[in-house]
Amino acid sequence: LLLRQGRVTEGRESLDALLPSLRAGAPAVLLSRALSERALAAYLAGDGPEIVRFAEEALGLAEPTGDRLALAEALRRLGIGQEFCGEEALAQATYRRCVTVVGDAEDRALIELAAGCTNDLGELERHAGRYEAALGWYERSLALWGEDPPAFMLLIQTMNAGAALVGLRRLPEAIVRLESVVVEAERAGARSVLPEALALLALAL
DSSP states (O other): OTTTTTOHHHHHHHHHHHHHHHHHHOOHHHHHHHHHHHHHHHHHTTOHHHHHHHHHHHHHHHHHHTOHHHHHHHHHHHHHHHHHTTOHHHHHHHHHHHHHHHTTOOOHHHHHHHHHHHHHHHHHHHHTTOHHHHHHHHHHHHHHTTTOOOHHHHHHHHHHHHHHHHHTTOHHHHHHHHHHHHHHHHHHTOGGGHHHHHHHHHHHO
């Protein structure tokens, strides 16, 4: 809860205080999920090696249990840590494994993890200039949500798809997507999205 309130330092300290008691006797799944949460705290604090350290421990605990959520959470965090540390090939493999683990699950928590991984696979492809592959991952990320995507995720993934379309010089399609992002971001008060969306739209016009 503290992490989701933006109180990152307090969240890290709270988890660090909790982990010794969990290590002493908690079920592996519970400890794994707590370590994944600690890896998230490290990400929010900008500490790449710490993300990887906690995520690798979480993964090691989750794998023997067969618990799909614990395993997918650990893989998601590990991929983020690897990407953060510049290990893009490792991150790609980890993200792909997470997507495979989630499979065709209908649980929203699992879908969110897979959608995040597919979006990040798109980002890695786009940053490498492979815009067609990037667009494919962004479209897959959007499709995972079905008819009811979270509003903010829909904005981000639509904007990213628009960016890939700009890279492909499919400008009319890019403009449609990016204009929809700008309109919806302004309507919803999602101001953090607007600078990038407007910059991309300027490139497309």
